[in-house]
Amino acid sequence: METEWIIRIFRPEDTEVWNRLVAESRQGTLLHIRGYMDYHSDRFKDCSLIAYRKGKPTALLPANIDNEGILRSHQGLTYGGWLTPFSHFDGSDMLRLFDAWTSWCKENQIREIIYKSTPHIYHRIPAQEDMYALFRFGATIETVNLSTVIDMRENPGFNTLQKRHLKKASMLNPWIKETSDASEFMPIIKECLRSRHDATPVHTEAELQILKDRFPHGIRMFLAGIGSEPEAAVCIYNTNSVAHCQYIATSESGREKGTLTYLMHHLIYEVFSENRYFDFGTSNEDAGRILNSGLIHQKTGLGGRGVAYQIFRLNL
Secondary structure, three states, X not given: OOOOEEEEEOOHHHHHHHHHHHHXXXXXXXXXXXXXXXXXXXXOOEOOEEEEEOOEEEEEEOEEEOOOOOEEEOOOOOOOOOEOEOOOOOHHHHHHHHHHHHHHHHHOOOOEEEEEOOOHHHOOOOOOHHHHHHHHOOOEEEEEEEEEEEEHHHOOOOOHHHHHHHHHHHOOOOEEEEEOOHHHHXXXXXXXXXXXXXXXXXXXXXXXXXXXXXXXXXXXEEEEEOOOOOOEEEEEEEEOOEEEEEEEEEOHHHHHHOXXXXXXXXXXXXXXXXXXXEEEEEOEEOOOOEEOHHHHHHXXXXXXXXXXXXXXXXXO
């Protein structure tokens, strides 16, 4: 009898099929389009998978394999488990898919999987069958990062402190600018990460420019200032119904003047007001074990509430 599910490794000639399935899936976003995934192909050994049901490509797993032979939900992406179709797919189908997938992994000497589930806010319709399958197959939670998200249908608004920051900045004649030039945007990001977190951006300036050029409507960069120099910067990934803050930064002078609050107000209530969710991003370090309480307090003050980004470990 023909096996219902067949697992195959993605090949470059599958790109058109892959991108079509992302667009037709319940939880695919621009992060899963090959033009986004492949910009850093030199950093990761791609091992993305296509699941065929009765010979037809049906589901996708963005993934890479590391030097230890561990299959990982793609490390260059914030999230991305199995991407599944809108119809003719339920929890039983996911269990059968997991059975075929884990069998394929064992046949290919893969004994461990690190799996990043896609947070529910990115789902076009409910799509958590993978969470049930992970439970049934004995997966354990590896990491939980806490993001802060506004549900725009039930937005509690700014707290008293952020309202004061907004009022202060509004009286100082601030300006806001959207830019398509990463070289104009990245300096304030680099300096903020260096001075406050001793860190560097995930993307180089050149990489961000490539992605902006490939996804001009999905990736948007904003600057704000009081005076001639930018004092706050936010990069938004506009995916499905979510406006996700990929980068948030402010200078010391911008922090004192409330420039970032002014920019956030503009983005939340004007530019992305029609989105279902506004995601400020996670506030964690050390694989979720450290929570930056000051950062999450600031995001909560802007109206956000908690959404978990979960990563699982599955031993085979």
